[in-house]
Amino acid sequence: MCVAGSAEQKGKRAVDLGGGSLSRGEVAGNYREYAAFFDKPQQIAAKDKVPKLVDTFYNLVTDIYEWGWGQSFHFSPAVPGVGHREETQLHEKYVADLLELGPGQRVLDAGCGVGGPMRTIAAHSGSNVVGITINDYQVARARSHNSKAGLSKLCEVICGDFLHMPFGDDSFDAAYSIEATCHAPQLRDVYAEIYRVLKPGKLYVSYEWVTTCKYQAQDPEHVKIIHEIEHGNALPGLRSYKQVVEIAKEVGFEVLEDRDLALPPAHPWWTRLKMGRLAYYRNHVVIALLSFLGIAPQGVFEVHEMLFKTAMYLTRGGETGIFSPMHLLVCRKPLDGGDAATAATAAVASS
Numbered sequence: 001m002c003v004a005g006s007a008e009q010k011g012k013r014a015v016d017l018g019g020g021s022l023s024r025g026e027v028a029g030n031y032r033e034y035a036a037f038f039d040k041p042q043q044i045a046a047k048d049k050v051p052k053l054v055d056t057f058y059n060l061v062t063d064i065y066e067w068g069w070g071q072s073f074h075f076s077p078a079v080p081g082v083g084h085r086e087e088t089q090l091h092e093k094y095v096a097d098l099l100e101l102g103p104g105q106r107v108l109d110a111g112c113g114v115g116g117p118m119r120t121i122a123a124h125s126g127s128n129v130v131g132i133t134i135n136d137y138q139v140a141r142a143r144s145h146n147s148k149a150g151l152s153k154l155c156e157v158i159c160g161d162f163l164h165m166p167f168g169d170d171s172f173d174a175a176y177s178i179e180a181t182c183h184a185p186q187l188r189d190v191y192a193e194i195y196r197v198l199k200p201g202k203l204y205v206s207y208e209w210v211t212t213c214k215y216q217a218q219d220p221e222h223v224k225i226i227h228e229i230e231h232g233n234a235l236p237g238l239r240s241y242k243q244v245v246e247i248a249k250e251v252g253f254e255v256l257e258d259r260d261l262a263l264p265p266a267h268p269w270w271t272r273l274k275m276g277r278l279a280y281y282r283n284h285v286v287i288a289l290l291s292f293l294g295i296a297p298q299g300v301f302e303v304h305e306m307l308f309k310t311a312m313y314l315t316r317g318g319e320t321g322i323f324s325p326m327h328l329l330v331c332r333k334p335l336d337g338g339d340a341a342t343a344a345t346a347a348v349a350s351s
């Protein structure tokens with residue numbers, strides 16, 4: 001049976017799909033718990049439960065993401081005549097270039113996944129990247145990929161919560177987050193934490209998931225699309241493009257640039273997702289078969305079904321223009337960190 005190939009990029013094999021750090025028997029129950037969370041709006045309001053929910057989500061989806069997407073868990077603008085891998089790397093190198101990274105600098109990757117972006121950025125710039133992710137399965141995967149890529153010296157990965165990072169004040173020369181801070185129950189908490197660990201005068205770049213100016217809260221179709229995107233991606237509530245900028249300023253950052261990289265002349269980021277539909281049907285059949293044979297744990301099929309559905313809503317979000325996964329923020333921690341730090345502390349206290 002030929003089920004070893006990945007849908008779009010070689011790496012994880014279908015026969016190895018599992019539930020991350022969960023045992024085989026835990027996958028179905030964890031998926032049910034995950035799904036139930038989104039059926040009860042009061043739970044989404046219980047912000048302290050979100051990091052655990054996000055950890056569960058990544059136990060459930062990390063293998064499928066690697067199998068069907070690759071080692072970078074984010075979108076990229078399409079580039080005509082260029083393959084997905086290169087499109088992805090271009091989007092990652094842009095972060096390194098905006099941060100003006102070079103050898104010897106210590107850079108934070110807040111929400112690093114299995115480290116696709118950190119490897120591109122370290123190899124491109126020669127800087128030392130320290131990644132943090134809440135999911136210990138991703139830490140193991142990232143370390144293994146770093147070692148295979150010969151980048152263990154430049155790339156370090158730790159398991160932890162980006163809302164409470166185990167790093168000293170003013171200890172990084174730069175910081176970035178790629179499609180990760182959207183998981184924070186309060187955006188200002190993660191921004192304030194990144195602000196704290198960044199040296200004065202240094203830059204933070206983020207690709208944010210946001211609703212755009214086209215989103216109408218009174219349009220039921222818009223509301224449905226955004227709710228389904230939140231459900232399929234472990235999001236406690238998407239923020240608008242305006243809110244992310246306001247929050248960055250509130251914690252003390254100077255916002256040097258904020259721009260939606262999805263807007264024309266950029267080519268649609270959702271092309272890859274939409275074009276992959278046939279492959280996803282095939283994947284669904286493969287997973288059904290592996291589940292029937294007892295090779296894939298019970299529950300993986302349901303997780304795949306959820307992702308299938310979320311791919312459709314993400315595409316709708318892109319096509320309607322109400323959602324962007326790549327609102328760029330370039331922020332600087334002011335040199336006179338004193339006043340700004342006070343603002344950051346006050347912002348956290350009031351959140």
Ligand SMILES: C=C(CC[C@@H](C)[C@H]1CC[C@H]2C3=CC[C@H]4[C@H](C)[C@@H](O)CC[C@]4(C)[C@H]3CC[C@]12C)C(C)C
Pocket residue numbers: 007064065067068069072073074075179180182233234273276279280281283284304307308310311314
């Ligand atoms: C930033 C986040 C994740 C963004 C993307 C990397 C993922 C969002 C939706 C995912 C996928 C949807 C469909 C899957 C398909 C059914 C399966 O057969 C193969 C994997 C998918 C293509 C999967 C891959 C990753 C995504 C595109 C969020 C979580 C904040």
Ligand SMILES: C[S@@+](CC[C@H](N)C(=O)[O-])C[C@H]1O[C@@H](n2cnc3c(N)ncnc32)[C@H](O)[C@@H]1O
Pocket residue numbers: 051054058071072073074110111112113114115116117132133134135138160161162163177178179180181183184
């Ligand atoms: C969509 S993935 C993006 C990963 C990576 N930036 C990339 O582009 O490949 C989001 C990442 O954010 C991490 N994350 C979410 N909430 C977190 C938290 N509270 N603390 C640390 N990491 C978190 C997840 O574990 C995951 O690694």
